[in-house]
Amino acid sequence: MLLDIAEVARRSGLAPSALRFYERRGLIESSGRNGLRRTYDAGTLGRLALISCARLAGFSLAQIGRFLVATPSDTVLRARMAERAEELDQEISRLTRMRDSLRHAAICTHTPLVECPEFKARIEGIDPSRTP
Amino acid sequence: MLLDIAEVARRSGLAPSALRFYERRGLIESSGRNGLRRTYDAGTLGRLALISCARLAGFSLAQIGRFLVATPSDTVLRARMAERAEELDQEISRLTRMRDSLRHAAICTHTPLVECPEFKARIEGIDPSRTP
DNA sequence: CCTTGACTTGAACTGCACTTCAAGTGGCAC
DNA sequence: GTGCCACTTGAAGTGCAGTTCAAGTCAAGG
Structure with missing residues (x-):
């Protein structure tokens, strides 16, 4: 086709x-x-x-x-793939936190939005509803 | 400081x-x-x-x-934030799958790497170890 | 057959996030 | 006090991933 x-x-x-x-x-x-x-x-x-x-x-x-x-013998390239996979892992975490912050910002009443403690906590990955 | x-x-x-x-x-x-x-x-x-x-x-x-x-009264902007959060949700899924594919590619014996069925399955988010 | 619209091409352009350059300044260590 | 090095500036440049342009081609429908 x-x-x-x-x-x-x-x-x-x-x-x-x-x-x-x-x-x-x-x-x-x-x-x-x-x-x-x-x-x-x-x-x-x-x-x-x-x-x-x-x-x-x-x-x-x-x-x-x-x-x-790339083929299995491209060892440098494969190392780079593995490395990027680990970088992605971290980026995924950051993006997840960014997503959560944005969700919060969409409903927040703080001015300016980015100075809201919960916004900031979500960016940093701190769960503000829990106290250590 | x-x-x-x-x-x-x-x-x-x-x-x-x-x-x-x-x-x-x-x-x-x-x-x-x-x-x-x-x-x-x-x-x-x-x-x-x-x-x-x-x-x-x-x-x-x-x-x-x-x-x-942005302040809480910036409703257009906030809508955009919410929208982007949902887009990010999907991108996070895609990136997770890409991460998994790269991890596999780093150890795979298939030539070329990107034509490996497991590589492809991971990109698509199919768990190849399970049969429906 | 004719017409139309979407394709073709190569080269120039665009948008974006920076970086570099060249000449000058000045903090700070000795 | 002197000298060195990293800062300063504004403007030009770079890298990247495309997009647009202008002139031409041609498939397919009527």
């Missing part, structure tokens, strides 16, 4: 220009052409989902390109 | 140039000068921690600037 660029863009949530950019960078490839127009097989959607996840995780496109072709 | 720019940079993990940039953007302010040199009070470190968290959470500096002065 072949998809045109508009369909891949629609289903991936990426702009056509981004798809062309990624192709130029070697991250994806079109499987053929209908006239001049790119056609993609359905596997491209999975590839784009992975790219989007990796971007969200803070990888640059250059890095993503390298990971996409 | 006053800190100089080098000390704030060291403790915040940000470059001096970034601190000057943030000051120009109104995100932080120095509390005074020692000669020409900026001095900061310790509260600046907390402010910078918040800014770093917000950047990690995907907010632009312009947005962060607005949040820093």
